[in-house]
Amino acid sequence: MLITTSLSTEDLAGQLYLQPHYLQTQRRIKSLIDRYVSHEQLCDRLQDLPLQFQHPQPRPWKQIDWQAINYNQIISINPEVFLSVLVGALDTEAPIRGYTQTSRQYLENLHPQMARFVGGTVDENGNLTELGLWEKEERQHTPTLLKIYQQLTGEKITPTLRTVRGYLPTDNPHEDLYRHGLHRVATEYGATCLYLWLMAHTTGTLQDVLEELVLDEINHMTKFWGFGVWLYPDTGLLRIGKTLMKTRHQNYARNNLLRTLKRMMGTLKWDAWSLSNKTTLMFTFIYAMRCLWVWNDKLTPEYLQSLFGE
DSSP states (O other): OBBOOSSSSSTTEEEEEESEEEEEEEHHHHHHHHHHSOOOHHHHHHHHHHHHHSSSSOOOOOOOOOGGGGGGOOOOHHHHHHHHEEEEHHHSSOOOOHHHHHHHHHHHOOOHHHHHHOEEOOOSSOEEOOOOOOHHHHHHHHHHHHHHHHHHHHOOOOOOOHHHHHHHOOHHHHHHHHHHHHHHHHHHHHHHHHHHHHHTOOOHHHHHHHHHHHHHHHHHHHHHHHHHHHTTTTTTTHHHHHHHHHHHTTOOGGHHHHHHHHHHHHOOOOOOOOOHHHHHHHHHHHHHHHHHHHHHHTTOOHHHHHHHHO
């Protein structure tokens, strides 16, 4: 049934329905991915990285009317499940300083410019003297999710600050960065898909806020992915698979992507989701990866070297 109230019959995800069935929700998700994960958008975000190395500028957010957020803007999700997803997302977003400094340590001896982009700079005593652009943008996410939760429930919550896997180098820093980079890209990809899925299940101001999160996550995922392909030109499904198997058998649990996915599903209270919610989220992951892999095939050595050099 189309929404015929004062709300528009279209929003950022396309046609808007009050009680969408599975195919209608899937259509909204596909519309969002086609719009935000297009080849043109991904290329634009990757080509922005060398510019940010020279003159880092945080992406400005549009103005948000927080008081306009309400439960009526949630579509086809149990409100309790929606709130649990917010709390689960907070669990992943909150310890941003730990993420940025760990990534900086893996990068600083191999690519100082990228290390500065993600984690800023430190002095000789290890004290942070400049924030990285990645942290400047990502640190907006936790207060944003807290504001959404408070506006919907009238309650304030305190995010659980998890212990981030720290910097644990071996005698092969190049391989250490590869494993860490896989984990970082997977985390950004997971956040991208989750927020796209939430956009398909929301409208109005709530959807506008989620769009800002989506734009940040796609921006960072694209930069990490493209940079990684440039730094590791022999990367492919076979090497990724071998790395994950090595991670498992050599007890590199700190970089185990499957553990990350399992933890994320637990914090999102996956067992309480409806079948439609589960299947549409899986569709989001699959269709987004399809678009990313098509784009990945266009990341030729010549193109990447034109951006980052030899």
